[in-house]
Amino acid sequence: MDPVTEPDATVVKSDEEWRAQLTPAEYQVLRRAGTERPFVGEYTDTKTAGVYSCRACGAELFRSDTKFESHCGWPSFYTPLAGSAVIERTDYSMGMKRVEVVCATCKSHLGHVFEGEGYSTPTDLRYCINSISLRLEEKPLS
Template identity: 80%
Template sequence: MEKTNRSYAVSKSDEEWRAELNPAEYQVLRQAGTERPFVGEYTDTKTEGVYACRACGAELFTSDTKFDSHCGWPSFYAPLAGDSVEYIEDNSLGMRRVEVRCATCGSHLGHLFEGEGYDTPTDQRYCINSISMTLRPKAG
């Protein structure tokens, strides 16, 4: 994962992250990995609630902005608040992408794509790994 000069509200050593996260979570959240498509816990979830960072618990997305993109990962058209995520230019794999990270702890969440033609208010697709989030269902 690209290092930034930014300091985060939640900052832990590599050893602390490894102790708190299982190997698959660590690989995605702390090493900018990607889970396989169509296997994630939240890919097709319709449950109302808030999606929080699995590493630090910061609230990131709501079910209100989740949509069916059929890409194999949960998709959202906007974050919960503009400052809940941060963006890092990602030129790996021979393409230009925008990496999305948790603004509270710097964990990798997924990527942001624009201009794909989805019928959403923003024409943006936050393609987020299920394993990087925890769904907090709406009380009801």
């Protein structure tokens, strides 16, 4: 898995605008690449059908039919929506190489993606995403 070259964000706001729009907890995760505590997020165990969007800008990111139970403490998906919904970038912030996942539309931090963990999913990827980065629009999927 190779991180892709980043396109420019299409939603651009000042730090003050993001702080005014987001709660302090949302701001910490989405704009400062924080992480919510495991097993406390509103979507960790959700099985509701629908589309998960970026809480900061509303861009559609993941579908519920790609969500799976990884038991890691955060919502897990095996693939984002087709196209360029997310950007993957190398992250060394914890003293190890990881791949950060950000919203392609507003460059907000969503979580990280891991591969080769042995889950029985079609991609062998786990997009480990903070619930607080997402908003679920309930709707039947075709």
